[in-house]
Amino acid sequence: MPSLPGFRDFYPADCALRNTVFAAWRSTAQRYGFVEYDGPPLEELELYTKKSGEEIVGQLYHFVDKGERAVAMRSEMTPTLARMVAAQHRDYKKPIKWFSIPQVFRYERMQRGRLREHYQFNCDLIGEASLEADVELIALCIDTLRAFGLNEKDFVIRLSDRQFWVDFLKSKQVPEEKWYEVFQAIDKSERQPREKTTELLGALAEEVLNILEHGAASERLDIVENGLKARGLGDYVKRDFTVVRGLAYYTGVVFEAFDRSGEFRAIAGGGRYDNLLNNLGGVDLPALGFGMGDVVLTELLKQKGLLKPSTASIQAFVVIPDEAFRAEAAGVLQTLREAGIAADMPLSPAKMGKQFQSAEERGATHAIVVDAEIKNGKVAVKTLADRKQDVVELASLVAVLRS
Amino acid sequence: MPSLPGFRDFYPADCALRNTVFAAWRSTAQRYGFVEYDGPPLEELELYTKKSGEEIVGQLYHFVDKGERAVAMRSEMTPTLARMVAAQHRDYKKPIKWFSIPQVFRYERMQRGRLREHYQFNCDLIGEASLEADVELIALCIDTLRAFGLNEKDFVIRLSDRQFWVDFLKSKQVPEEKWYEVFQAIDKSERQPREKTTELLGALAEEVLNILEHGAASERLDIVENGLKARGLGDYVKRDFTVVRGLAYYTGVVFEAFDRSGEFRAIAGGGRYDNLLNNLGGVDLPALGFGMGDVVLTELLKQKGLLKPSTASIQAFVVIPDEAFRAEAAGVLQTLREAGIAADMPLSPAKMGKQFQSAEERGATHAIVVDAEIKNGKVAVKTLADRKQDVVELASLVAVLRS
Numbered sequence: 001m002p003s004l005p006g007f008r009d010f011y012p013a014d015c016a017l018r019n020t021v022f023a024a025w026r027s028t029a030q031r032y033g034f035v036e037y038d039g040p041p042l043e044e045l046e047l048y049t050k051k052s053g054e055e056i057v058g059q060l061y062h063f064v065d066k067g068e069r070a071v072a073m074r075s076e077m078t079p080t081l082a083r084m085v086a087a088q089h090r091d092y093k094k095p096i097k098w099f100s101i102p103q104v105f106r107y108e109r110m111q112r113g114r115l116r117e118h119y120q121f122n123c124d125l126i127g128e129a130s131l132e133a134d135v136e137l138i139a140l141c142i143d144t145l146r147a148f149g150l151n152e153k154d155f156v157i158r159l160s161d162r163q164f165w166v167d168f169l170k171s172k173q174v175p176e177e178k179w180y181e182v183f184q185a186i187d188k189s190e191r192q193p194r195e196k197t198t199e200l201l202g203a204l205a206e207e208v209l210n211i212l213e214h215g216a217a218s219e220r221l222d223i224v225e226n227g228l229k230a231r232g233l234g235d236y237v238k239r240d241f242t243v244v245r246g247l248a249y250y251t252g253v254v255f256e257a258f259d260r261s262g263e264f265r266a267i268a269g270g271g272r273y274d275n276l277l278n279n280l281g282g283v284d285l286p287a288l289g290f291g292m293g294d295v296v297l298t299e300l301l302k303q304k305g306l307l308k309p310s311t312a313s314i315q316a317f318v319v320i321p322d323e324a325f326r327a328e329a330a331g332v333l334q335t336l337r338e339a340g341i342a343a344d345m346p347l348s349p350a351k352m353g354k355q356f357q358s359a360e361e362r363g364a365t366h367a368i369v370v371d372a373e374i375k376n377g378k379v380a381v382k383t384l385a386d387r388k389q390d391v392v393e394l395a396s397l398v399a400v401l402r403s
Numbered sequence: 404m405p406s407l408p409g410f411r412d413f414y415p416a417d418c419a420l421r422n423t424v425f426a427a428w429r430s431t432a433q434r435y436g437f438v439e440y441d442g443p444p445l446e447e448l449e450l451y452t453k454k455s456g457e458e459i460v461g462q463l464y465h466f467v468d469k470g471e472r473a474v475a476m477r478s479e480m481t482p483t484l485a486r487m488v489a490a491q492h493r494d495y496k497k498p499i500k501w502f503s504i505p506q507v508f509r510y511e512r513m514q515r516g517r518l519r520e521h522y523q524f525n526c527d528l529i530g531e532a533s534l535e536a537d538v539e540l541i542a543l544c545i546d547t548l549r550a551f552g553l554n555e556k557d558f559v560i561r562l563s564d565r566q567f568w569v570d571f572l573k574s575k576q577v578p579e580e581k582w583y584e585v586f587q588a589i590d591k592s593e594r595q596p597r598e599k600t601t602e603l604l605g606a607l608a609e610e611v612l613n614i615l616e617h618g619a620a621s622e623r624l625d626i627v628e629n630g631l632k633a634r635g636l637g638d639y640v641k642r643d644f645t646v647v648r649g650l651a652y653y654t655g656v657v658f659e660a661f662d663r664s665g666e667f668r669a670i671a672g673g674g675r676y677d678n679l680l681n682n683l684g685g686v687d688l689p690a691l692g693f694g695m696g697d698v699v700l701t702e703l704l705k706q707k708g709l710l711k712p713s714t715a716s717i718q719a720f721v722v723i724p725d726e727a728f729r730a731e732a733a734g735v736l737q738t739l740r741e742a743g744i745a746a747d748m749p750l751s752p753a754k755m756g757k758q759f760q761s762a763e764e765r766g767a768t769h770a771i772v773v774d775a776e777i778k779n780g781k782v783a784v785k786t787l788a789d790r791k792q793d794v795v796e797l798a799s800l801v802a803v804l805r806s
Binding site: 001003004005007008010011012016027031037038041042044046061064066067071073080083084087093097098105107117128129130132133135136139143226227231232313314326328334337342343344358 | 412446633737
């Protein structure tokens with residue numbers, strides 16, 4: 001019986017890679033003064049429909065629980081964040097800088113290799129209207145990718161201004177219910193023939209295409225770009241008005257991270273959503289955030305050779321040449337582990353050669369041989385790389401292994 | 404709208420405590436040479452009924468997905484482990500030493516404070532029949548609790564021998580379908596009046612009660628106890644034949660960890676289950692494991708004062724006395740963060756006093772004041788504990804903060 005289609009098993013090598021990604025996410029967010037939160041992977045269905053409308057239900061893992069509640073496995077973190085912030089925002093100084101690494105679930109029609117779950121690094125900054133907050137959030141997105149060894153040749157942040165487009169549509173008297181269609185046409189303009197985009201945009205086509213090709217003035221983007229330059233991160237961004245982020249709730253600067261080669265889907269995306277917390281939780285706080293999934297990122301890092309599996313599970317292996325000294329060997333093992341050294345020993349009798357082989361297979365750097373010399377307080381320490389052997393006092397064993 | 408009943412929100416302070424627990428679990432398992440794996444939080448329903456029978460369905464979060472599959476949110480890790488091991492055990496040297504920290508879900512009838520999810524540290528050792536494996540696993544359970552600062556006065560491992568009881572019941576010709584009832588009576592004997600236990604045990608009562616009170620010979624327990632003594636962990640265990648672990652699949656030594664005061668439910672429990680992998684996955688490998696939940700453990704650690712929330716989210720706060728130097732301040736901030744120092748600055752203009760207050764509220768040890776001196780390559784570093792201030796060269800700022 002395999003796992004469900006679209007769900008991953010994490011065998012140790014894959015789990016180690018996953019944890020490497022998590023660790024870099026976590027440490028970068030913490031360097032930026034963001035603190036971690038988490039919420040339940042199961043929520044009331046209404047939390048999601050309230051944000052995204054009834055259409056979202058078709059993509060959710062939802063059911064009625066034994067208490068007759070309509071519930072859904074979380075498909076994104078923002079609704080949970082809005083719920084939590086609404087409940088306790090008075091207890092927290094602004095700006096609130098929070099991150100989370102939830103696993104999220106969507107029932108997508110299965111395509112080859114398409115997953116129904118992934119982990120998503122979510123960073124949100126709440127209660128700060130200044131564009132310095134946008135700079136801070138985009139810098140965090142950039143430095144998160146840099147933490148993996150990626151540089152400005154590997155990826156770029158496409159920067160855009162959703163508010164610019166809103167102002168543009170208002171100036172053209174386009175009714176609000178038509179905006180989504182226009183945003184869709186702009187979003188797809190890169191991947192569609194020009195005639196198709198022209199057709200979709202109708203009377204707006206000429207002017208919109210001109211902006212997409214030649215850009216437009218945006219004081220907001222000037223400020224954000226200058227802020228990133230002050231941090232030495234100017235080379236990581238370029239303006240791109242085709243980025244609108246389909247979701248209706250963005251209100252200001254928006255951005256997406258892409259690999260420069262254009263091989264992969266977006267690595268991350270986000271922006272400002274100043275009205276969303278109010279709509280979802282009734283709390284009027286400006287906010288912005290981004291999400292970065294583990295799947296595209298991991299593919300990119302593997303392609304660049306920046307994510308290498310570690311095969312070592314221990315540092316030291318205690319070798320027992322004679323079962324008569326098993327109890328003493330167990331004592332040595334315990335000493336190593338209590339000193340914080342990852343160590344192991346054979347759990348059943350085995351030939352010396354087999355034991356040394358185990359040590360090497362497990363990635364140990366040292367084998368500790370416990371034989372009759374233990375009665376004199378001594379063990380033999382063999383360096384597995386060069387097969388050199390030293391006899392050392394038990395009292396200095398930990399120091400020898402640490403050096 | 405709150406979270407669903409029985410599901411926890413982890414606001415930053417709680418999330419930090421949770422992560423402290425995870426970190427200690429992870430590092431102890433790694434010291435023992437265990438490697439981490441993980442599986443999906445959603446599995447086929449059949450995976451659980453195969454192990455626990457149809458009765459388990461009443462306790463599961465289960466539903467039919469959009470692909471007409473009967474699925475369930477994982478209620479325990481062992482079925483996933485069995486599935487994963489069955490699929491790939493040939494690729495791994497034995498013994499397999501794996502751990503995981505899954506969140507698991509049960510629809511329990513709500514009682515005050517009773518949760519419907521928790522995190523469970525699962526450690527399993529597969530492919531080793533020797534009792535040394537039992538010693539290794541129990542030692543890991545003990546050292547995991549010691550890693551939190553708990554000692555032999557705080558908790559005890561109650562050690563028992565399920566195989567002893569099986570042999571006993573066989574010698575009394577008790578039919579196998581009656582065993583579960585007897586195990587239940589033994590399990591409850593501590594909490595029930597003696598007459599009740601006597602009644603439940605019938606003809607076996609006198610002999611069983613005698614064993615419960617005075618113990619019995621068990622070579623298996625002798626070996627395990629001696630093995631733990633060799634590791635200096637003898638004081639952490641005591642024999643207790645009332646421990647049988649209700650679950651039908653245990654086959655050898657079983658154990659449960661309790662706080663010595665007897666205030667809490669079991670902290671951890673496990674044992675040998677040599678037939679389970681064969682029954683579930685068709686792979687005949689001896690195995691043993693234990694589980695430790697986060698809820699009881701966290702309550703105990705809080706009561707003992709061993710789990711203290713950290714309120715510091717940054718080490719350094721960059722103070723901007725004059726907005727004219729914001730760009731330079733951002734450059735200093737970036738330098739600190741790139742050196743791995745958690746640092747922050749105000750995102751909008753604020754008075755000096757307010758900025759220093761933010762620095763203190765965030766737990767910073769140092770405030771870095773960036774003013775006109777930055778033109779000479781200098782910043783002021785204020786130690787917040789004693790309010791001492793030094794002017795330092797920008798080039799040595801990181802070194803100063805690290806010292």
